[in-house]
Amino acid sequence: MSLPAALPHLDFVTDPDVLGSLSHDDAEWAPVGRATAAVRPRTTEEVGAIVAACADRGIPVVARGAGTGLSGGANAVDGCVILDLSRMNRILEIDPDNMIAVVQPGVVNNDLKAAVAEHGLWYPPDPASAPWSTIGGNVATNAGGLCCLKYGVTRDYVLGLEAVVGGPAGPYGTAVRLGHRTTKGVAGYDLVGLFVGSEGTLGVVTEITLRLRPARAASPRTVVGAFPSVVAAGNAVAATTRRGLLPTALELLDRACLQAVEDWKHLGLSATAEALLLAQIDTPGAAGDEEAAELAAIFQSAGAEWAEQSTDEFEAEALFAARRLAYPAMERLGPVLTEDVCVPRSAVPTMLATIEEIAARHSLTVATIAHAGDGNLHPLIRTPPNDEKAKEQAQSAFEEILRSAIALGGTVTGEHGVGLLKRRGMREEQSPEVLAMQQALKNSLDPRNIFNPTKVTGDPES
Amino acid sequence: MSLPAALPHLDFVTDPDVLGSLSHDDAEWAPVGRATAAVRPRTTEEVGAIVAACADRGIPVVARGAGTGLSGGANAVDGCVILDLSRMNRILEIDPDNMIAVVQPGVVNNDLKAAVAEHGLWYPPDPASAPWSTIGGNVATNAGGLCCLKYGVTRDYVLGLEAVVGGPAGPYGTAVRLGHRTTKGVAGYDLVGLFVGSEGTLGVVTEITLRLRPARAASPRTVVGAFPSVVAAGNAVAATTRRGLLPTALELLDRACLQAVEDWKHLGLSATAEALLLAQIDTPGAAGDEEAAELAAIFQSAGAEWAEQSTDEFEAEALFAARRLAYPAMERLGPVLTEDVCVPRSAVPTMLATIEEIAARHSLTVATIAHAGDGNLHPLIRTPPNDEKAKEQAQSAFEEILRSAIALGGTVTGEHGVGLLKRRGMREEQSPEVLAMQQALKNSLDPRNIFNPTKVTGDPES
Incomplete structure (x- = not known):
């Protein structure tokens, strides 16, 4: 019996256009397989039934949230069912007495922030995608963001999970x-x-x-510094x-990113x-106030053309808005290959210089945004559309940047x-052991390889 | 070939008295097996050689730090080799530029704190055992402490580990x-x-x-409240x-604990x-200052006899010293069975009332210290020496308290x-799945069951 026939009460999508749009995330360079169907469950029981039916048929299950991922983690694999969790978007509980929220995976990050703010509470993790990305997706990737420097990443906020699993826990769908x-x-x-950061595998x-x-008592202060070079x-x-x-955020934007945002959003x-x-x-x-003054002084000593505490709330807001919009602004200009390397903080200047050197050697345009205070850099490698040679150069530069970060x-x-994009890099970073x-671990908890196969631990050459 | 003969360059302990003292931690009620020997390696290579030799012979390996554990996690199992890591006590690196320290497992928590303080840095996790317990032991149990409320637990501070393993990574000893x-x-x-919190398994x-x-700029403020009841x-x-x-610490001591410390330390x-x-x-x-005043006002509203910010630094110091000494002070008075239940913060009053009710019903003396702000309570059940009936009552009360916390x-x-002590409780708390x-996970990473067998996932009835 076909899957839709076996699960007649569920909302299956087979329209090729819709299925196509549900078959990939925001990683333009990652390969996309052909999904059999997508399905939009509303309850844990429905997810369980789908997983059970898929496992019975040996059909891979690829879960997705908003599709804002940047590594191809939510891309379809051939023959898979896409589990679109965007309709499981209810906030089930906000418990102010214990400072806890319980949510379904499809809740959008900023929607949760707004809901808990009404109770005087704050959910800190703030990936730049927070207006669109879902908590489920944030959990799957252990998403970071701007305020990790002081307040940590998604994993630091997850106390408990409900998950549909298979293998040692019982039949698939448990x-x-x-x-x-x-x-x-x-x-x-x-x-x-x-489970946090396991990317649905x-x-x-x-x-x-x-x-x-x-919730924080007052708006944070913003300190801005303008520098003659990224280094x-x-x-x-x-x-610093x-x-x-310990600022809550310490973000870097290079001129290309700023310009791309300005050209788009004015x-x-x-x-x-x-x-x-x-x-x-x-x-x-x-x-x-003292910290802000000290930070501005540090910026000056490091060679800033100017550095000061922003007294204009709108300006400060615009600058952080620009930071959040940098990635989509660059995407407008052509295919973007995004890095996500993270180095010890003392190595940030060397890594930035290395990225410039690699870009120059490959004649590539590389724009950089960075959670610089964490040592987490996002060089964005941009190529002209339909330029296969440039694409090959970009791929080489991508791998060289990964290797430099590891070194x-x-x-x-x-x-x-x-x-999909960093499987080869992970194999260079970690020992065979x-x-x-x-x-x-993957074999132990998913012995039939049903959950998001080929991702993370999958063979990059296959 | 015997183990000492196979590893002639290593420091084996077979003296029964010394071996006896190395065969248990501070959990007086947990069963202790008979170890074959103890060995005191100084390097990773030596640990690898010991683990390899033990695995070849099917000998269990039980690692220990300072032996301040309170669950029997470091207790000998029959026929095991005790791996005493106290001589692997070097601080290998302090990197102020990246705010990182690299240490061997036998480094004592307070020694690390003192060493990093010289560089203007702070290692927050502070179990009450910090003057004695080792970082390796803290990692094995994911130790908490007094300042978790604001600064998190050991796991929040561990970026990387070196470990000697077996199974999928290669031969035991890798x-x-x-x-x-x-x-x-x-x-x-x-x-x-x-690995953090996996208790050596x-x-x-x-x-x-x-x-x-x-490092923090100034000493924290201390606010003290005296209450007519633990509830x-x-x-x-x-x-609160x-x-x-969000105080950095919010600790509760009942009268029995205070009295025990005072009688001992004056x-x-x-x-x-x-x-x-x-x-x-x-x-x-x-x-x-405002937060301290608000906290004192909250204490007053909740019924405190008095509550104020301590202006006497010595008094504040003495009170926190009393908190840290509460456990050894109670231990002086007879066998102590220590609970470690943790409940949602709003349930703290109910849990404290329940503990009093259970103690009264079993005619037991229960003294309570608590990381109350975390909902983490340590009722200490005390029985007269050599009173088997009281011991049985205490065991029943212990299990009832666990069950109440789960409820x-x-x-x-x-x-x-x-x-060893909470294996049964874990089985009540977690589903069979x-x-x-x-x-x-245990089977996958330790397929020959060499590392600290019978603990954590082991069968409590065997």
């Missing part, structure tokens, strides 16, 4: 509850931590229990860490400097995930 | 490097998170890369969370109130680990 509702808990292995997350924080900006980042300052940004650093400080009161003690992916442990 | 040196990283499954951790924070103190804790206040504590709450606030400047949405262990996943 729902399990992992973790707890308490702030601490060490009963057994950290299954929640294992171990099961389908159907409910998420999140830790919240109290000078990198030096300011390294100096060395001095023990926010009134001047794009004369080669690089901007944007920092936010939320330490309250006079201590916050500096870094990792190939700080927050976007391995997906560690890769064998990764594969053993 | 050393692998897990994780990274960067602040973020999502290449593959979170193996570091899986997946391998032996031989090196730890830790994230540090900048009133619990209400103050729940109200509800108001969105710190000049008055122990007239039924319960004390001790809070620390490290928000700088005037904002910190309130809590967990059986917030920070001490499962070890989740327990099967736990066992599958």
Whole structure:
């Protein structure tokens, strides 16, 4: 019996256009397979029924949220069913007494932020995609964002999960509850931590229990510095860490990114400097003022053309808006291959110089945005449309940047995930022994290889 | 060939007295097996050789640090070799530019704190055992402590690990490097998170890369409240969370604990109130003063006999010293069975009342210390020496408290680990499906069951 016939009450999509749009994420360079169908469940029970039916037929299951991923992690594999979780978008509970929210995976990050703000609470993780990306997708990739520097990543906020799994837990389609509702808990292995960032390869997350924080008393201060080179900006980042300052965000935008946003949105940004650093400080009161002044002084010492605390709230808002829009603004200009390397903070200047050198050698346009304070850099490699030679150059540059990051003690992916694009890089970063442990975990929890096969631990050459 | 003969360059201990003292941790109630020998390696290579030789002979390996554990996780199992890691106690690197330290597992928590403080840095995790317990032990149990409320637990500070493993990675005795040196990283499954809190059941951790924070500018403020009952103190804790206040620590001590410390150490504590709450606030400047005043007002509203910011630094120091000494002070008075339940913060008053009710029903003396702000309670059940009937009553009360915590949405262990004492509790807390996943992970990474067998996932009835 066909899958739609076996699950007649479910909403299957087979229209080729819609199926096509559901078959890939935002990683333009990653290969896309041909899905059999997509399905839009509304409950855990429906997810369970779909997974069970797929497993019975040996059909791979690829879960997706909003499709804002940048590594191909949600791309279709041949013959798969796409599990579109966007209709599982209810906030199930907000518990102010315990600073907890319980949500379905399809809830959009910013929608959750708005809902908990009404209770005086704050959900910190803020990937630049927060207006569109879902909590389920954020959990799948262990998404970072702008304020990780002080407030951590998605994993730091996930207390518990419900997931539909298979293998040791029982027949495929079994729902399990992992973790707890308490702030601490060490009963057994950290299954929640294992599922966060596993990119849908171990099961389908159907409910998420999140830790919240109290809302911040006041808007954070913004400190801006304009630099004559990205490397000078990198030096300011390294100096900030060395001095023990902990801004909530420390973002870098180079001139190409600023210009691309300005050309698109006309926010009134001047794009004369080669690089901007944007920092936010939320330490309250006079201590916050002192930190802001110290940060501006550090920027100056590192060679900033100017650096100051922004007193214009609209300007500060526009600058952070520009940061968030940098990626889509660059995408408008042609195919973009996005890096996500992360290096120790002291290596940021060297990594930025290396990226410039690699770009020049391959005659490529590389624009850089970065969560610089985390050492997490997003060089965006842009090629003219339909230029196959440039595409090959870009691919070579991509691999060289990964290799350089590893050589500096870094990792190939700080927050976007391995997906399809960084499988080769992960194999260069990790030893064969560690890769064998990764594969053993996958085999152990998904012995029939139903959940998002070929991703993460999959063979990049196959 | 015997193990000492096969490894002639290693320092084996077979003296029965020394071996006896190395064969158990601080969990007086947990069963202790008969070890074959103990060995004190100094390098990863030596650990690898021992693990390889043990695996060849089917000998279980039980790693230990300072033996301050409270669940029997480091207790000998019959026929095992005890791996005493206390001589692997070197701080290998402090990198102020990246706020990172690399240490061997035998480094004592407070020694690390002191060493990084010289560089203007801070390692926050502070279990009450910090003057004695080792970082390796802290990693094995994912130790918490006093300042978790604001600054998180050990897992939040571990970026990378070196571990000696077996199974999928290669022959037993293989050393692998897990994780990274960067602040973020999502290449593959979170193996570091899986090893942290795994209580030595997946391998032996031989090196730890830790994230540090900048040192705090000033000493935190201390707010103290004296309450007519532990339940009133619990209400103050729940109200503090509800108001969105985030002290660095919010500790509860009942009168029995205070009295036990005073009788031992003569710190000049008055122990007239039924319960004390001790809070620390490290928000700088005037904002910190406001928070301290607000917290004192919350304590008053919840029924405190008195509540105020301590202006006497010595008094504040003495109170926190009393908190840290509460456990050994109680231990002096007779066998102590320690709970480690953790409940949602709003359930703290109910859980405290339930503990009192259970103690009364079993005619037991129960003293309570608690990381109350985390909902993590340590009722200490005390029985007269050599009173078998009281011991049985205590065991029943212990299991009832675990069950009550689960019923309130809590967990059986917030920070001490499962070890031997909470295996039954974990089986009540987690579903058979989740327990099967736990066992599958153990089987996958330690297929020959060499690393600390019978602990955590082991059968409590065997």
